[in-house]
Amino acid sequence: GNSVTQMEGPVTLSEEAFLTINCTYTATGYPSLFWYVQYPGEGLQLLLKATKADDKGSNKGFEATYRKETTSFHLEKGSVQVSDSAVYFCALSAPTSGTYKYIFGTGTRLKVLA
């Protein structure tokens, strides 16, 4: 079946450090890929997405490229800020029984220190 695997946290970085959160997936067909972020006490919100191979999603300085050959969608940011501290979820959406179903990774907690 379809699945998403992302690196376990927590990830602790100093402000202005480079961030990579790895995400790989298993899916039949051509899924869409997403990164969602959850700030403390809040629900998830979409950070970026890519709907086909080689697409690059970007938002707020975060980027991720849909790599079909390596089935990956790693999240990167060149210089993190304290305000980026949150839990990041990789997700895919793929056809299932005539509709579409989201599958989320287990989340990676990021802590950025000033």
Next chain:
Amino acid sequence: KAGVTQTPRYLIKTRGQQVTLSCSPISGHRSVSWYQQTPGQGLQFLFEYFSETQRNKGNFPGRFSGRQFSNSRSEMNVSTLELGDSALYLCASSLVATNTGELFFGEGSRLTVL
């Protein structure tokens, strides 16, 4: 534009009781999904409703049930509560159920079972 509203935000129940959680989607959104979030398991898909019909169901026991009303509002019910049901229950809405569509999440209902 109002976001997804979930009620109640917090609740405490004892084993064996039942609970009903409510979700009001963004106006115009017809698809509502429910997820269970726990520290160890991440987000687990419960079910998805579209135009009052359940289109997808996750791997949860029959104690977990849901429904959607004609105004797209949704409720989920958990009967015979167990300690392991303690979790954050998240509702998400989307305009239509597509593989490229963004999910809009509420802040969740945090259930504690004693």
